[in-house]
Amino acid sequence: MRRAALAPLLLLAHAAFAQEAQTDGYTPPAEAQSPLHLNGYVDLGWARAQGNGTSFAPGDTRLPADYGVDTFAPAVNSRGDVASTDSGGRFTNGFLPRSVGIGGHGSFLLNTVDLDVRYLVPSAPLMLFTRVQILPRFSSAGESTRVLAEQAFARIIPFASQELALTLGKSDSVFGIEYLENEANLRTGVTPSLIARYTTGPSLGAKAFYRIQIAPLWTAVSVNLAASNGGTLVETLQPQNASLTGTPVFSGRLGVEVNLPSLEVKLGLSAMAGPRNDQSQPGVRQKALGVDGRLVFGVVEARGELIRLTQGAGAGDKLNGLGTQTVVSRFDVTGGYGQLGLGFDFSGALRRVALYGRYDRRHAQFEGFIPITVDRITAGARIDWWDSLAVKGEVLLNRELAGAPNVDNDVLTSSLIYTW
């Protein structure tokens, strides 16, 4: 592993930890006046990755090229897009993230232009929400900008006396806790963890959230269940917008939170089971188990997550967000991360300064391939100015510990987000 060449200057300013999102996903702030609300954010960035921006090692001609390395390692933004996925013409089999196509060059990026439309039905406990995102990209094929319906759902809270919410449409994952930081304006850091690809994919389907408060114990217990087309993997790995098997993927999280005056602890147990939605046979299964925890004490915030995912070998072609692939290989992965942050609040224009570090580790194996173990050390800072501007800078040190050849794929990335 070599260190990334430093950029001229990390954009550091004012900040705070990302506003703690609701346990059941995105819940826009309540307002009283108009039932229609328009919000959004723009995520601008600058990033540079070592080498050619990929995790493909020069001289490694094993095929498929994406089975023996971690192509998701050189992430540059909150979506997990990497600097490059160019395999130099070598055959890949669809285990790739999206790319911003900058290779090993430093580049300004327009990561996300986000528009949120929220409508609170005045006469009913119903909220309609749509999140459209424009993702300006450039690739070797030329202009590759995409417009994405990231979320579109209706949520009803049937009983005023109960904390029960039913959601239908495309909405947040329910697995683990990292999906709460999917959006750049909410995420403390810049890039997602090495296991985010398995837990943070927005799901199209139905979801139910229930939470009961146990006031004498300062405790709440919550259950979040979902039945969706594609489970909780990101769309490049498993499409969310169509069920390829006709059978839903089920996922859920059981959470316990203790909210003492000076200490907040949240623990969760997640599961996902159903058919692989990157092929068409309902009998080809996948299942995942995860545990997560968060602790907030004063200026300290600690969080972590562990996951184990297994996917069976499948029949016929593989089909995912990147198109038609070849063999549906059995896949097993174990991974996790731990993050420690310090957040300091201020009054005035400078609202919050946060410093954080994260350690990721991932062990994965495709059917018959040598298992690979990688880890990553992330360090960064976020500064929030007023309520509408955040500047983040981050360094990712990626290491190949076993199986995968060493490759220069460290990343220096930054992000300026204005929220409106």
Next chain:
Amino acid sequence: MVRLRLTLQTLGATALLLCAACGAPPAPDPWSLLTVDTLAAKGDPAVTQPGAPLPLLSSPYAAGSVRQKDSNAGLTIFPAFSEGQTAAYMTTEVWQNFDAVWLQPLYVDLSGTNLAIFGVDATTRFYSPYWQIFFYTLPDGASFKSAKEVIDSGVPLAPGPGKYCSITNDPDIVAVQAEGAVGPVRPITGEPVGAPRNGTAWAAGNLVWFIDLGSSQRFNWNDQTLVVEETPLFAFARADSAGNAIPVDLPKVGGTGPRHAPRCDGRGSCSAVVNNVPEFGSLWRIWQILLPPGADVYVPDSMPELRQLVQAMGFAATRASTQLGKEYALRVAVNGLDTAKAKGCLASDVSTCRWLDSQTAIEANVADWRVTRTGTDVACPLVLFNGKALGP
């Protein structure tokens, strides 16, 4: 009813969440790869166990009954025809429903100190016995067992030729050889064929063995995609009374190039043959030939039991007016039988037979609609071609 079904589905969903392992058994996978070891495990005729009978070297293909040597398992030598001559091959891998088979890297130490290192093991469905050699010089004091170690060391890698090596966990397996025989032979004709060696190497950090047919390059590939070029291997079939194709167990015919673009002229004059070893004819795509009604099979009169076998397949196996050598045994004549237009060549004049014993002859004498591409690829390295044994 719909509501009931939805309710049941909901209950099922809940149960599934509580018991993540309660999945239905996976569907059969049409994308399959059989290797030497998995062919042996399933009892495929491609691999003969120690001491087991050798059907192709016994009656009705030859007099008597012989068995494989007790000391080792053997890869069966299958008789074939190519370029109008006898040929023979072994079968080491079988792919079902793969559109392509890819080249993988093989790291070879120029000093010969380190064992060769295969880039992948035979346990992945992306494994193939087709490797491109990358030469390197082992640094002082180093020893490598995996691709990662080679690449991480930073040693210069020099791309080299292709090499066929079929990975196995059997340290003794080579070609079949009858007890007491001096070497492997082609069934029926008894011609000596190339005898592969069993070598040792590393794959993914583990010691493995491999079928070694020498350093001659037996295949080609696309430099951009690393897809190995396949050539057709023609397998015969007859039509039953309903017109369905029924495969028949006759020697297959090895092609020499893409359909309608053979690299040979049908008589053994070829391009892409170096030191008598063709750079084709180890990765084959099976093409099925539905034989026309006038086709028949030549069987020497000296092999009456073989005639019975061929007749049991549904052929007339007409007695030839003139006896030919055993090298013609089981060769298909497209005009072997009498038809309304002409007399069959076998009974009248064998010199007028149009033998389906080369790609050129098949493409000239069989209508395209009778030739069907199948979903089966096979690694069948030639051990006899153009009358010459092809060994290490």
